[in-house]
Amino acid sequence: MSARLLSGKEAAAKVFDEVKSAMRAFTQPPSLAVVQVGSDPASGVYVNMKEKRCLECGIRSAVFRLPENTTETELSELISKLNSDQTIDAFLIQLPLPEHINEARMLELIRPDKDADCFHPYNFGRLAAGNPLVLPCTPAGVLVLLDHYGIEIEGKRALVIGRSNIAGKPLGLMLLARHASVTWAHSRTRNLPDLCREAELIFAAVGKPNFLTADMVSPGAVVVDVGINRVPSGDGYVLRGDVDFEAVSERASWITPVPGGVGAMTIAMLLSNCVALARARL
Ligand code: GUN
Numbered sequence: 001m002s003a004r005l006l007s008g009k010e011a012a013a014k015v016f017d018e019v020k021s022a023m024r025a026f027t028q029p030p031s032l033a034v035v036q037v038g039s040d041p042a043s044g045v046y047v048n049m050k051e052k053r054c055l056e057c058g059i060r061s062a063v064f065r066l067p068e069n070t071t072e073t074e075l076s077e078l079i080s081k082l083n084s085d086q087t088i089d090a091f092l093i094q095l096p097l098p099e100h101i102n103e104a105r106m107l108e109l110i111r112p113d114k115d116a117d118c119f120h121p122y123n124f125g126r127l128a129a130g131n132p133l134v135l136p137c138t139p140a141g142v143l144v145l146l147d148h149y150g151i152e153i154e155g156k157r158a159l160v161i162g163r164s165n166i167a168g169k170p171l172g173l174m175l176l177a178r179h180a181s182v183t184w185a186h187s188r189t190r191n192l193p194d195l196c197r198e199a200e201l202i203f204a205a206v207g208k209p210n211f212l213t214a215d216m217v218s219p220g221a222v223v224v225d226v227g228i229n230r231v232p233s234g235d236g237y238v239l240r241g242d243v244d245f246e247a248v249s250e251r252a253s254w255i256t257p258v259p260g261g262v263g264a265m266t267i268a269m270l271l272s273n274c275v276a277l278a279r280a281r282l
Pocket residue numbers: 092093094095096117137138166266
């Protein structure tokens with residue numbers, strides 16, 4: 001079997017169009033602020049991309065780039081300022097933060113109704129309770145991508161490999177809300193290959209290149225690669241997912257590429273959240 005591609009580029013283009021159309025409801029365009037602390041190279045690329053997409057869609061964008069040695073007090077002061085700034089509809093703090101800053105403590109300071117990433121525990125709790133205000137961007141992008149291609153979720157055996165707060169954990173909750181039978185696997189899981197082979201939908205969110213190999217995938221399974229790994233190549237790097245794409249493509253029915261798969265969806269969902277939060281403030 002040769003898998004068909006789940007193109008994030010294609011599905012994201014539709015979301016960007018919806019975001020652009022939604023602008024008509026606003027007299028003032030919605031605004032998104034992004035806070036980056038330090039100089040993590042991957043974060044730098046993501047933040048620039050977020051700014052670019054905002055401009056393309058007509059969303060006002062403000063980027064705050066703070067130095068690596070920013071203190072928790074300084075960052076919490078900026079969060080407090082953004083919370084009360086009437087001209088900012090939504091904002092996010094790019095992760096990871098430098099080690100000396102407590103990530104959870106900072107995320108908890110964000111006003112839940114301005115939480116573009118849906119990382120505040122209040123919003124995470126609402127998601128778990130089945131009554132979300134907004135949805136976390138990466139897993140929301142995964143579901144929009146599956147829906148775009150008409151992949152059925154209800155009643156399916158779904159395996160989520162990974163349990164991060166950004167991807168694996170909320171993705172499992174969202175699949176459960178869509179009536180999948182969800183299993184979470186992680187670094188302590190025994191017999192992972194057997195579990196994988198039982199799954200109809202496999203979501204790899206591990207952060208290790210080539211983690212999911214062809215022998216772990218049953219013929220006809222749908223494979224969604226949530227990993228974005230920077231693998232050294234020549235003087236630079238290439239992006240690789242968690243899935244051994246070439247070999248797994250021979251067994252899966254559908255597969256996401258990296259790049260151009262889930263990663264392409266994430267920013268689209270961020271802008272969609274920004275519009276939703278701005279609309280709620282009208
Ligand atoms: N770092 C990696 N992915 C994300 C994301 O979706 N949001 C934020 N804020 N940081 C990230």
